[in-house]
Amino acid sequence: MSPFWEKFFYTLTFIFQGSSFLSPYAYGVMHRLHHAYADTEEDPHSPSFSSSLFDMMWKTKNYYNNILHREDQIPAKFKKDVPHWQFMERLGDYWIIRIGWGVLYTLFYIKFATAWWMFLLLPIHFLMGPVHGVIINWYAHKYGYTNFKVNDTAKNLLPFDFLMMGESYHNNHHKLGGRANFGVKWHEFDPTYPFILFLNATGIIKLKRNNDLNYMPS
Known part of the structure; x- marks a missing residue:
């Protein structure tokens, strides 16, 4: 993918993931580590080394933040050629931006929801990234x-x-x-x-x- 298209899809990632934006760079590095060390202590997200799905996701969050803020000790081979756009990485990670997306989702529901129970879907919208991670990294390593x-x-x-x-x-x-x-x-x-x-x-x-x-x- 050319540098132009990388930035284009980075922007789409920011728009469509919104409040649960995941850095393509940090996610890419974690994905490589997951395949290299699946179900070992060095796996960023393994049910085999977590007491619950919440424990696994908390460990994943810490792993993600260490990579995002360059506080990790991960070998360079796992980072080679992973796309990186620092501006968008920082923009998507600001809490004020995440909260802003959440406000927009809520206003959309207030305007268009036709029943009270629809508002129960809002937490899924707020946390779509972690929800996706739980389904694949927890359930797809336990069931199927x-x-x-x-x-x-x-x-x-x-x-x-x-x-x-x-x-x-x-x-x-x-x-x-x-x-x-x-x-x-x-x-x-x-x-x-x-x-x-x-x-x-x-x-x-x-x-x-x-x-x-x-x-x-x-």
Whole structure:
């Protein structure tokens, strides 16, 4: 992805994640660490080393903040070529900005909500990033099925992933980490993959050749 498109998608990330903005840089470094050290003490988010999902997410938050504020001791190889835009990283992390997004969400509900119970959805909007993290990093390492034998607890949470846009095929992803299409079996449709193909066809991104593209489990 070119520097222009990196900044373009950084901006979209800020807009669409809003109050739960996650730094693409810090998230990228943590994701690499998760794959390198899955379900070990060096994993930034593992149910195997946490007493509860809240304990895991608190550890994840501390890990994230250390990376974001350059207070970590993580080897340089995990940071190589990870996109970084310091201005947007800082802007998205300011508490006044996060609270501002929350105020906008609340005003939207006040204007358009047609029943009281709809306001119960607001906490999910405020914390969409952490909610997403809990679903994948906790539940997809505890529940589901496996297509592949891997050296960790990653599982495919849903046989048809209508909830996480393909990302709940976590066992597939841990086995085939460089594969753009997370779905493998006939019923595993990754809704994000067509968008990736479109971005590749238009030259916005460039997919690397992947030998695992047509790999099917026995």
